[in-house]
Amino acid sequence: MKETIAVIGIGDDGTAGLPELYMDRIRQAEVLVGGERQLEFFPDFRGETILIKGGLGELTEKLQAEHRRTVVLASGDPLFYGIGGYLSGKLPGRVEVYPQVSSLQLAFARIGESWQDAYIASAHGRSLKGLAQRIDGQAKVALLTDEKNHPGAIARYLLEFGMTEYRVFVGEHLGGTKERTGWYGLEELAASGESGFSPLNIVILRRRPGTASPDWPLGIDDAEFAQRKPDKGLITKKEVRVLSLAALHLRRDSIVWDIGTCTGSVAIEAARICRDGAVYAVEKNEGDLANFRENIRKFRTDITGIHAKAPEGLDQFPDPDAVFIGGSGGELRELLSICCNRLRPGGTIVLNAATIENLSAATKAFAEEGFAADITLAQISRSKPILDMTRFESLNPVYIIAARRHQKDSPTTGGQTDE
Numbered sequence: 001m002k003e004t005i006a007v008i009g010i011g012d013d014g015t016a017g018l019p020e021l022y023m024d025r026i027r028q029a030e031v032l033v034g035g036e037r038q039l040e041f042f043p044d045f046r047g048e049t050i051l052i053k054g055g056l057g058e059l060t061e062k063l064q065a066e067h068r069r070t071v072v073l074a075s076g077d078p079l080f081y082g083i084g085g086y087l088s089g090k091l092p093g094r095v096e097v098y099p100q101v102s103s104l105q106l107a108f109a110r111i112g113e114s115w116q117d118a119y120i121a122s123a124h125g126r127s128l129k130g131l132a133q134r135i136d137g138q139a140k141v142a143l144l145t146d147e148k149n150h151p152g153a154i155a156r157y158l159l160e161f162g163m164t165e166y167r168v169f170v171g172e173h174l175g176g177t178k179e180r181t182g183w184y185g186l187e188e189l190a191a192s193g194e195s196g197f198s199p200l201n202i203v204i205l206r207r208r209p210g211t212a213s214p215d216w217p218l219g220i221d222d223a224e225f226a227q228r229k230p231d232k233g234l235i236t237k238k239e240v241r242v243l244s245l246a247a248l249h250l251r252r253d254s255i256v257w258d259i260g261t262c263t264g265s266v267a268i269e270a271a272r273i274c275r276d277g278a279v280y281a282v283e284k285n286e287g288d289l290a291n292f293r294e295n296i297r298k299f300r301t302d303i304t305g306i307h308a309k310a311p312e313g314l315d316q317f318p319d320p321d322a323v324f325i326g327g328s329g330g331e332l333r334e335l336l337s338i339c340c341n342r343l344r345p346g347g348t349i350v351l352n353a354a355t356i357e358n359l360s361a362a363t364k365a366f367a368e369e370g371f372a373a374d375i376t377l378a379q380i381s382r383s384k385p386i387l388d389m390t391r392f393e394s395l396n397p398v399y400i401i402a403a404r405r406h407q408k409d410s411p412t413t414g415g416q417t418d419e
Contacts, residue, residue, distance in 0.1 A: 002094060005063060006071045007078045007087060009100030012176030012200065014041040022098050026071050033059070034073030041073075056083070060090045076102035081122045081144055103202045104142050106174040110181050111204065118142050118204075123149035132161040132302040134275045137213045141166075141205040151197050155189035158205075161300045165211035169204040172197055216299060218242060218269065225263045226291040226298075234288070235263045236326055236352065239380045240398050244324060245269055247350045247376075247402040253277045254321040255344070259310045259335065260284070264292035264303065266324050271301035280317040284309040311338045319344050325351040332358065333365050340369040343405070353399040362401050371403040 006025045011017045018026075026032065032042060033050040047068075052059060063070065077099040078084025088095045108115040119135055122144040135141045143154060151170045158166060168189050172180045178198070207213075216224075219242045222235055236244065244266060250256065254274040258267035261281035271279040281303055283289045289307050296303050306313045311334055323339045339349055349371070353359045359375070366373045377399055381392035 002067055003069050004094050004096050005066070005087065005091065006096050006098060007074055007084045008071055008098040009074050009076050009078050009082070009084075009102075010038055010041065011076060011100050011106075012173045012179070014176075017100065017175065025098065028069055029071040030068035031066060031070040032073065033063075033070065035075075038073035038075070052083075056086060060087070063087070063091060076100050076104075080104065081124065101175065103144070103171070103174050107142065107169065107171040107202045107204055110171055110174070111169055111206075113140070115140075115142065123154065128154070128157050128302075129304070130271075130275075130278055130302050131157065132163070132300045133271050135205070136161075136163070136272075136300040137215070138205075139207045143203040143205070145199075145201055145203055147199045150199070151184070151189050151201065151203055152192040154203055155184075155186045155192075159186055159190055161297055161302070163213070163300065165207050165213060166205040167208055169206065170197060170201055171204075172201040174202065213300070216272065218245070218273075220265070220269065220299070222265075224298075225265055225268075226294045227263050228285075228288055228291060236266050237380070237395055237398075239395070240352065240378050240400065241266055241269060243376065243378055243400055244350050244352060245273070247348065247374075247400060248322040248324060249348050250274055250322055251277070255318055256280070257314070257317060257320045257323045257339070258282070258326070259314075259323065259339075260326040261292055261305065262288045262326060264295045264305070266326060267292075267303050267305075268295060268299045268301045270322075270324070271296075271303050272299070277321070278318075279303045280320075281305040282308050282310050282313050311335045314338055314342070321347045323347070323349040325349065332361055336362065336365040337369065340366070340371060340403075340405070345405075347404070349403045351401045351403070353401060354396055356399075359399045359401065366401070366403045369405075371405050373401050373403045376400040376402075 008022050030047040032045050032047060033052060035052050039049055074082045074084060078097050080102045084097045104115060118140040119138040120142045121134060124144045124146040128149055155168060164186060166186060168184045170182060170184060219238045222238055225235060228234055250270060250273045252275060254277040256270045256274055256279045258279060258281040261267050261283045264281060267279050267281045283292060286307055289305060292305050311331060319342050321344050323343060343349060351362050353362055363373050377397060379397045381394040383390050384393045
């Protein structure tokens, strides 16, 4: 019978912070696994040591075949963005976790605040992409960092999206002899550079008293978006936008394409819904793309936008859960074929058509791809004052076509099935 594997958390104070139970398990081990920093705390260990570097696949294979008493060292709580959860999933029934106080707990202890109401995210080994919409509106945020996503880089990122309501606490080497803590303004932190802090740090963002982030409701007014001048109006109108978003069946973690994004109004509203997902937009007009970039900063939505005429550029995006097509540039049949075949199982494509010709072409194309289409004709009028009375002014009618694959069918080429 194979021995259980102990995953033991260790803090910046090394062996001094380990209970006797943890030390006994390490003394009895025949194999000690860990990063360079963790292994340095045990220079007298007489068994085999394995240095963790690179991916964990090779290490997992070794541990699966290991019969000797083995301890894996981890930082802080191994189940908090750590190796403990990974190994427990890969080696079910063989892993015992011995947690240490995490850097998160120590950081909040230093500022004397509770942390159960904090939004917690990791930028360690991950991109900051999409962080803006995930943390927008949060009063208290904890971020795990790394050498690339250091406090200065995080501050510059926040300033790019106008998140000036935050002050920043940085805790370095928490619990160790080199511990250093402090509060900083974003501008001060942004100027600190890469070498201003130890790589072993955690960041807490705290909203300053009397400040708040903008509260944008679903269905942002059209006038709030930067638009092309002098010919304003090339925007998916608020009412049609809300109906289209509802038809997309978005989830918090959806991957969304917005084709012909123009001002980015649909992409921005989608990103605010899919905060744990990602939104990718393509626009052929460079001037509209400039407005799009201005808008995503204003509405704190970190969206990937590219300058291309779809279907060009779509190969750069991951397969979507939802696709919105606001403009096709005349390549409708080819575009729909690509979208239908790239769409993930259970996904939805929504196309807005202003003419019966595009409606006919789209419904025919969806039928050929094995998709069922539901069509809504949105005929909307808005009130407008006239003297001391009110009249209504109609918007252009729009066909909202929502298409989903027939469950019994599968993509013709290159796609995924619903099975």
